[in-house]
Amino acid sequence: MTSNEKAVAEKLLQSGAVKLNPQQPFTWASGWKSPIYCDNRKVLSFPFIRDFVKSEMCNVIFEQFPDAGVLAGVATAGIPWGAMAADQLKLPYVYVRPKPKEHGLGNQIEGALEAGQKVLVIEDLISTGKSSLQVVDVLRNAGVEVVGMVSIFNYGFDLAVANFEKAGVPFKSLTNYNALIQLALEKGIVAPEMEPLLLEWRSNPAEWGK
Numbered sequence: 001m002t003s004n005e006k007a008v009a010e011k012l013l014q015s016g017a018v019k020l021n022p023q024q025p026f027t028w029a030s031g032w033k034s035p036i037y038c039d040n041r042k043v044l045s046f047p048f049i050r051d052f053v054k055s056e057m058c059n060v061i062f063e064q065f066p067d068a069g070v071l072a073g074v075a076t077a078g079i080p081w082g083a084m085a086a087d088q089l090k091l092p093y094v095y096v097r098p099k100p101k102e103h104g105l106g107n108q109i110e111g112a113l114e115a116g117q118k119v120l121v122i123e124d125l126i127s128t129g130k131s132s133l134q135v136v137d138v139l140r141n142a143g144v145e146v147v148g149m150v151s152i153f154n155y156g157f158d159l160a161v162a163n164f165e166k167a168g169v170p171f172k173s174l175t176n177y178n179a180l181i182q183l184a185l186e187k188g189i190v191a192p193e194m195e196p197l198l199l200e201w202r203s204n205p206a207e208w209g210k
Helices: 003-015 040-045 047-064 078-089 130-141 158-167 177-187 192-203
Strands: 018-020 036-038 070-074 093-096 118-126 145-154 171-176
Touching: 003 018, 003 040, 003 047, 003 145, 003 171, 003 177, 018 177, 040 047, 040 118, 040 145, 047 078, 047 145, 047 171, 070 078, 070 130, 078 093, 078 118, 093 130, 118 130, 130 145, 130 158, 145 177, 171 177, 177 192
Parallel strands: 070 093, 070 118, 118 145, 145 171
Antiparallel strands: 018 036
């Protein structure tokens, strides 16, 4: 866990964006049982935390994806973060819908985008990577080069790593599940005896809690 990962994890806990409850697991839309629930939209309501996370994101973009010419937010949760980062870095910005609009121009990509541009995708969190990489496919079909993806949080699933490698998309997250659990243990948010259970979930989330 780097100091930056720890700092962002602390901000997510402070804002209530991340909740941990191994004893009463949350149920995801996929049906998976999970001891953690992450909703980074909560961060938007806390100006100083929001500004900190935005600055960390901009630092990562500037340092690790310097050739990015356009930022693309993933609808819906990635839209505000992409817009804020693009504003601070003075980069063009677009966002990508889950599916084309059913009226008007029928756009799936909103904003001005030209073939050949180098685009960096901005996501709020990465789980398996499936939905995030669908956005990459949409952008590539539009004729642009996707240089990578930056997210606030990453669950650290092996499946996600494999999916991103297969798609040829480098990615970077401001913080991750490991950093969050270590911080929660340090702060006494979760008891030490819960650590094996929390790590077991990440190794096999589809079967955990059944």
